Amino acid sequence: MVTMLDVARCAGVSKSTVSRVLNGKNVVREEVRALVYKAIAETGYRPNLLAQQLATKKSSMIGLVMTNEVYNGPFFSTLVYNAAKFCEQHDHRLIFADGKNSAEEEINAIDFLVRMKCAGIMVYARHTSQAQLESIIHDSPVPVMILNQKLTVRPDRNIFIDHYRGGEIMMDYLLSQGHRRIAYIRGKMPSPSNTARQQAWQDKLTASGCADIDALIAQGNWSMESGYQAAQALLDSGAAFTAILAANDDMALGAIKALKERGLAVPQDISVAGFDNAKIGHFFSPTLTTLDTPIEQMIQRAVARILDVAEPGQAALVGSLVVRESVSAH
């Protein structure tokens, strides 16, 4: 392991001079710089970033806490893809910590990233309570951004997507197409996204005069397989419905498969819609009506806020309806 001191000796100068050369402060004589560069090349020196970050108290990492175990689908993929992308754009690196499956582990994950001295941390929390999150934000020396769910305090540390409004938009569309009995496939709880979407579904359906709502709920876990099974359960239950709203696209796709297998045409017999606008929805048959979730903007804002650069927009994030074939008028 060759250190800065080795380089200094090799060049016949002091450590500080090497440091100056490396940090571009243009205060080193040309000949000396050359000497130093030569020594660096000869020794194969590579600065130790840990030491550098310890000394400068600056970090080049941004942390992300997330339960990857559950979100192994297009949502997870898009989130991580964009997180890495925006970090790199600002010359930072993304570091992961798994929130696993409990509040305790989520908190541990955040703690790890804090102690790694990340420049900031993005948290996609599932279990940790609002109160706990608030105290974490308060105690943290670096910005902790809570994603996807609405915090009642500290809006400066919160980028959320209004999933309730999203649910309303989708329900309004379904109702406008004449559907009155709309089944719902839930995502695995706890989940801020599902909670809000389901509430919107329930409120809108109740308001439209639909009775016996509980019979129209099926439990999924966000995967296609679970959507497939949930749709079967719905069919087997004998409940009457003309449309299925799934809490994400994967489950909607699974549901469509189940319907087809039972000889039901989508959308002629049953309409189906999802959330998140996964790419596949455009290539599936029928193409999937869905709500585009602005994941990219959410991450972009979070990273911008962490690094304190100009932020692209401040308004609450709301998804937008993507009308395709899988929903028809009833």
Add this chain to the structure above:
Amino acid sequence: MVTMLDVARCAGVSKSTVSRVLNGKNVVREEVRALVYKAIAETGYRPNLLAQQLATKKSSMIGLVMTNEVYNGPFFSTLVYNAAKFCEQHDHRLIFADGKNSAEEEINAIDFLVRMKCAGIMVYARHTSQAQLESIIHDSPVPVMILNQKLTVRPDRNIFIDHYRGGEIMMDYLLSQGHRRIAYIRGKMPSPSNTARQQAWQDKLTASGCADIDALIAQGNWSMESGYQAAQALLDSGAAFTAILAANDDMALGAIKALKERGLAVPQDISVAGFDNAKIGHFFSPTLTTLDTPIEQMIQRAVARILDVAEPGQAALVGSLVVRESVSAH
């Protein structure tokens, strides 16, 4: 920022004692430990991992270099998901560095991770040459594992998937179903996966007596959209073929959409197959015949090798055929 020294003062002991208490060396008097823990709680002390890693020369991070820009699909998703999972299983964290789009940037990304003192680095390289990779492996103080492509030296630093063999398996199946004119949709180059698969396609097709092979190639970029366009191009070219083999599932799915739009039934008129066994293939209609790529094993082995724990198997990784509906006999 409260440091170990603050805790020591608060507890009325020395820094070293605090360190000992924290590192569990059972050599501290019970009463003193209690004092220290009390002080830790009072001060809200959180050890600085940068300092700790600098002092111990041990790391809790594993690096991953990858061009996320390109692989924003199920392959990327599965790779990252599993990388994070296995890192966590061994109590490490995953840190990303983007290889962007050139050998230079890939090398930079590796360099960054080396300088961050990662315990090891997994590299999914697209541009860096074999010779360069070998010299990187040689110069690196920590294990650098080259994924997915075969290195001619240092098998101990190489976990690869035999995509040529995979291509053969798929072609054998297609040929066994009576197809003799099989079109191929390429992934974006450079790519070890595509290179090998395409070569297998070409070799098998030539061996089976197919002439005019060049007319059967279409260019894609791994995305569904590109598969869609490639299939259209193939159709428009007037080339005769009874099957399409796409270098990944996403492009195969896109191709199927294009075929359907032109009034062609899959597999009755044209058979289609892909690679990687994306989950959606099981829910698509028709369900997709594909080759399962053992991404999970690849990552599992890489992590195991980096951390020098018992490794699950040594044989070369080869995909396995998943026969579903999208290919029929001709």
Add this chain to the structure above:
DNA sequence: TTGAAAGCGCTAACAA
């Protein structure tokens, strides 16, 4: 069982 002191590899204030 504990503390003092040196060291991990770097930066930065201060002097020269």
Add this chain to the structure above:
DNA sequence: TTGTTAGCGCTTTCAA
């Protein structure tokens, strides 16, 4: 323009 020195926050000898 350069070198000396004192940190950054931790671990780890070595003595006591």
